[in-house]
Amino acid sequence: MPILDQYGNPISSSPPTNKTPSPVLGLDSRWRSYPLRGLTPQRLAQILREADDGYLETQAELFEEMEERDGTLLKLMQDRRLASIGLEWRVEPKDSSSEARRYADAFREVWTDMPWRGLMLDLLDALGQGVSMVGLVWERVDGLWQPTQFQHIGAKHLIYDFNLRRFKIRTQEEPTGMLPQYGQVIEHRYRARAGSPTRAGLMRTTAWWYLFKHYELKDWLTYGELYGQPYRLGKYDPATGKDERDALEAAVRNLGTDAAGVISKDTEIEIIETAQRGGPEVYEKLIELANREMTLAVLGQTLTSSEGQHGTQALGQVHLKTRMDLLEADTLALGETLREQLAKPFIAFNFGIERIKLAPVIQGILEEEKDQKQRAETLDLLQQMGVPIPESYVQREFGLPAPQANERILIRPGAQRPTPLEATRVSLESARPSRGVLNGQQYVFELLGQALNLGSEAMKDPLDLLLEQVRQADGYDDLRRRLIRLFPQLDVSQLSRLLEVGVTLAELAGMLAQREDADVDG
Structure with missing residues (x-):
């Protein structure tokens, strides 16, 4: 009975053929349609409906351009992506068997030499787009099949097949989309919600707030350009000809910038000073609202970003926990993708498809910030209860170096100095x-x-x-x-x-x- 991949297709024991350039490489195109140019609510709705039908090109370009133009949105997405990449990542055996440890050691050597941080950055593009692919080229190095080339495949090159429930890659040879072979790509999906994967990206939610925000920015700029300037009214006689009226209009307009103009003596310009009521607060509040809503969509809270209001420490801890929950979810999903579509093909191509269940696990080590004072008080209480606590554990948890031989050590005021035997024992582990x-x-x-x-x-x-x-x-x-x-x-x-x-x-x-x-x- 054949072993199947995550899509139900038989797994091959040989990597994809790479005698010619891989069809999934070289897809990045410099041509863009720039959908943000003249974007309206009607046009945005049309772009999103196209993606609902499986065609992601315009939506993907829109999301890329949004992140490029909006500094707040770029910061939020970078915070979300780099939080996972900045963790310590380890390759661990699937279980305690010697065979699993051997496979983990073999993959770890390849993983160490791999540009895995850049690979993760490309895959985490799925946070905004909903899906991201990286094309692979496998070559035999030191007796093992290894991925030697990685190239990000933008979501604009993908078409979703609702019958197969898979993403196809558009190429020049196959404009309707080709299905990648096993091990040919790493496909990472992010699901912000249940439903179609074409609607799963975070940018779907932020797109509307982006549109509202930049409408307000445009109005705010216009307001700032005219704020405080008086009205200028040109008056002309009903018998004035068209040329004279045009000259009067040009003079009125130029008064705002040049403070000069030439008009007929039969015409008149009146300057009306306006009472400056109100101000730009309405635009500022709307933009702050848009930024806050985008922050909630991406980070799940606002207190750990500059867009939130100040709150109590307890509320801040709740918001920090929300952000840590998202980081944990992102890390687990990314680790599962890398194991399923990178580690398993490595094992299948080098050790046989029947061994893929022993493929190593790729884990991001997530450690929450520790309250050192509370931990010290807990250790002191446990010690008073008679619980044996190794000194090496305390030194490791608090980042303390072990004292060297004949090195003076700090003593709590009023506490007895250790006997020579105790002092000697403390320094033995790290002494020369x-x-x-x-x-x-x-x-x-x-x-x-x-x-x-x-x-x-x-x-x-x-x-x-x-x-x-x-x-x-x-x-x-x-x-x-x-x-x-x-x-x-x-x-x-x-x-x-x-x-x-x-x-x-x-x-x-x-x-x-x-x-x-x-x-x-x-």
Whole structure:
């Protein structure tokens, strides 16, 4: 039974043929229709309806131009895209099997040399457009099939086939669209809402607010050009000829900029000063509303951007959590796409299609900002409760360097200074290769760990006998009598020998350490 891809087609064990230039490369065209030029609500609705029918060219060009012309929209989309790209990304095995680890190691070497940040930036274009594709060319390098060329395929080159529920790529040879082969492209989809993928991009929502905003900008510029200027009225006699009327009109218009004009003495120009009521606040408020609505559409909140009103810290934390939720969703979706359409083809082409279930996982490591003070208080409380906390964990969580040998350490005011033995133990992990007392003490620490392991074995039988008497006893007096009778039968000779050997070895370690520090040859 053949293994199928995400579209239900059989997976090939060989990469797409690349003897000639890949048909999915070289598609980017410099020609644009610039749909924003003279855009009206009627024209915008027509463009969106074309995309609803599966033809994305004009809509894609419109969205590109919107982001190019509007600084606020560009910033919002960049914030959303770069948040995912800026994370630490790791390649992890699918499971703990040796085979999965081997596949992950092989893919990790390829991933490290890959321009994966640029690849992610191209794929995250789907946030605005709803879909984004990157064409791949596979070549054999060092015995493995690897993707060596990546090129973004703009959404303007895509047509959605509603019957196949797939995006086709328009080429010169196939203007109605070609279906890419398995492993030939990486297709990332973003779904801001349920329904057709041609309507899934965030730009569908922001397009209307963009239109309203720039209508207001145009009116605001006109208002700023005329604000404060007086009315200029030209008066002429009814018998005045057309040429004289045209000259009067030109003079009235030029008074606004040149403050000069030539007219007949039979005509008159009257300057009317206007009461300056109101101002540009209405335009400013409408533009702020448009910016705020676009921010809500892209980031889900406003307090983490410059478009929001100031609020309390608690409200700010809620808005930050909303933004983190979006980042987590974007990261998970991008990781799934990369595993499905990059890691799985890599495994299929190099190790066989029956191994694609073991394809490695590509994860973005998402860490929320930590409240260091709260964490320190929690650790202090846990320590008071007797919970053992490794020092290495504390140093790692708070980004603290381990103290070096003989380095002074900070002490809480009023707290006891550590004993020399404790201070030595703190510095052993990160100290330079040590000699003498440090070396000997390290030996004792290791000896202690071995002694505990051996001691647990030596105590097993005596401890079982003691526990048996405890379970059978009827009370404290009965238990006391049972333990007195049992004591001669307990065999602790092995434990005694272990203690004797441990003490002897510790003494020898101390003597050797003393000799090393004194540079005495043994």
